[in-house]
Amino acid sequence: MADAGGEWGLAALVAGHLLLGELVLVIALIIAVSAADDLFVDLVYFGRWLWRRMQPPTPRATAEMLHQVAPAPMAIIIPAWDESNVIGAMLARLLATLDYPDYRVFVGLYPNDPAGRAAVAAIPDARIAPVLCSRPGPTTKSDCLNHLWRAVLADERARGRIFKAVVLHDAEDVLHPQELRVQNALIPGLAMVQLPVVPLPDKTSPWVAGHYLDEFAANHLKDIAVRQALGAAVPSAGVACAIERTMLGRIAEVGGGDPFDATCLTEDYELGLRIKALGGGTALVRVREANGGLVATEAHFPATFETARRQKTRWLLGIALSGWDRLGWPRGAADRYMLLRDRKAVVAALLAMVAYAVTLLILLDSVLVASVPALAALPPLLGPLAMTLTLVNIVLLAWRLAMRAACTAYGHGWREAARSVPRAVVSNVINAAAAWSACRRYAAALRSGDAPQWDKTVHRFPHPEAESAA
Template structure:
């Protein structure tokens, strides 16, 4: 995961902490690289603290003072990632680009990992964060709400249509995934176009011309609300967008200039034989925004006069029942249809209340739609000025500077809503339905009993379902293989009775510590006191622990595998979580190495004889 950061000391730490603590992908199977600048002391300090706190976070300091451009920052990080791979004998399957203010969905990496089998580039939905709409904040959130409306319409409806019709799908700049086979086409690490203000859009167009489609994915999961109703939640990237007029103008000027005036020329697109007709049409739709947005200003004036002249005695702009009059009626119907489509998109993403404010407050000319169009009009005028008159500062440099937006982030109490609990996880897996979960939660509250115990007692889930889900949520390593097949390590100092009493068994041992198998409810401090030294816990069910202890003294069918794995652990080539993932998918000594290499581990490492 790459995060390019400049002047982000206020948001970077909570963003990365939330990503790591809420994510349900194995922590040892992803790394986060923070691209910072040597002259940005605040962000450098935060990145260093995160690097010290989390072993999978790495600070990448740019060779130049910042800000350069976002593309330049990302490319510098990518080049450093290649060096990191060589030094640590790993190979990443893909890169994921995120911004320094993103709320990353707990299931995002899981979904991306699944889709990478079929798709070389993936774009996740991006939906702006919004306050729950109330009368007191309707006008306060008018500008940020206009972003929510536009992204809901684009990412719920339009990008999905582009994907289905094999049209050009642009990157949104965040939640963007690039598989390794595409990255290998850029051996120098210069993946993102450094001369563009919208490097993400231009790169996705370059991918399309190379024959790689960006796959847009819209998947949702169900969650149970406190009132017992089921909420639909999209696996998406959530971000805070500008709430002031000036910030919105600056950001959208950059987008409009970069996409419509800088990324491509229409004549080149129309002549390009590598693009199909629908891709050319979708690019034309993007390109014409620099003209269409300019018509919004006079269009509103003409429309307002047309409506007023229909009810008051005013000089008619269009004689009644003339061709121009019917044309205005038709355009008005189209505008209402557009409002209805926007209402449906916003309703599916943010709920009915937000949709009503978005599209029908007031009817015909809703405030949020008008303000959004005014911002687009103003930003387009500025983009044209930048394109026609130039920018003295940019003319003096070869590459555009990073014109970034100031960011905010959510408070910890609000972030908790985005994290998973046991009920969410079991519901997501389809092991229970919402009615069963709601009923079990009531019983759990009434009897002051853990939800997992209630669900098992009612026969709705198994012990393994509960323990596995709890381990996923709490980011603990769960073991679901028959470890007795791998033999028992040196247990002479410990009696069978002691191991049964503490429900714990040592599995492997290196100079860096002992790996102990136990259950999620045991007293870990007591276990540490018994075995001594550094202890690395892995977890399973009580029934599996019992079977393992009962098999003491038996020779494992795969006894030699753990001994070889201990060598890899000793050298620091892999860790315990990676071992357990590999064992789950391996049947023999040869399989374990192949599995580890498929996981991107042991790159350029010779197998043990």
């Protein structure tokens, strides 16, 4: 019996070794395809960079130069469900620092949020317009934005003037003083002007909050530039985004009166595609002041694993899963390619965890083969093709980490760049947890048919002494 048990055990080890070899080959192939996709984006970025360097040098406009464009009325809309801890400080700073003479701020509030209503009421300024939503919160962010849109229209009728653009912001945003100057100058040449979003470093959470620095630096410096170069629509970040008033009205007409779908979890992401479908231009614009400061919006991002997971669950659920149902595959190879990249995020996040697990199994298999003489005659775990793919993947991984560090260094300096490499593991774990949660929520929504709710993040507003230059 003992011999039979040993034979069965040996047979199981042999079968496990052979199956692991096949699994490694499949995983290595999938990772190589995904890595090649990322490499293509990097090559386009550097090709664009080289092409621009080959052109005759032209002076770059600064934010101060854009003051020459006459300021037109601008509307800022801020959804604020349960934001009493930040909305007052945010509005006070906005009013004190925004360098623009003609704007009005519409703040979406809820009947069951008396603290939020009180915080806004404590700001005695005629430029602030509180807007009370008709239903208790939380609804969806889109529902709140639709209430704000109707308030904008009512304000236009009451004052007899039309806003030039509607600017989206969140209650925790630190606006740049020159933001409206830049957006006013570029609209209506562009129907949507997205300014960069820069996460604020958080000394209390250098790994969880810090990983947002790396992701936003790469996305807003490199990835969106490639979208523009390929002719794809630029997605709105939901903040620091100005939309031409006429274009937003056209979107509202198509939507039956409201520009935002109240059942949508990522209404900001879809705006760029909808604007492009209606013939409008979209762009992420990087403009600097004369002193070199970037005109961008800053904000704190989640500092704990759980809050980061919840936020990214909503992003993945809205963009990669329910967004697929809502948007399908629009016309245009560039837009379809970029949508495919966005939607592969769920698979890529889960695949990273599978790759970590497979790496541990490879180490365990190596120990068993070395310690059990009967396994010494087994073929190598990695065949020629698997070995080649693994080496290619290692090289491409090193390249991606170098690119991640370079983008972070450009925006935040070498110290954060050094952290960005080990932070990639933190990013992978958070993204995988969010992908798993998003898949579960998506499946549950398909079964129940329930409308989504606003699973918002608890926000923080920086103390004045903690604010950093963009």
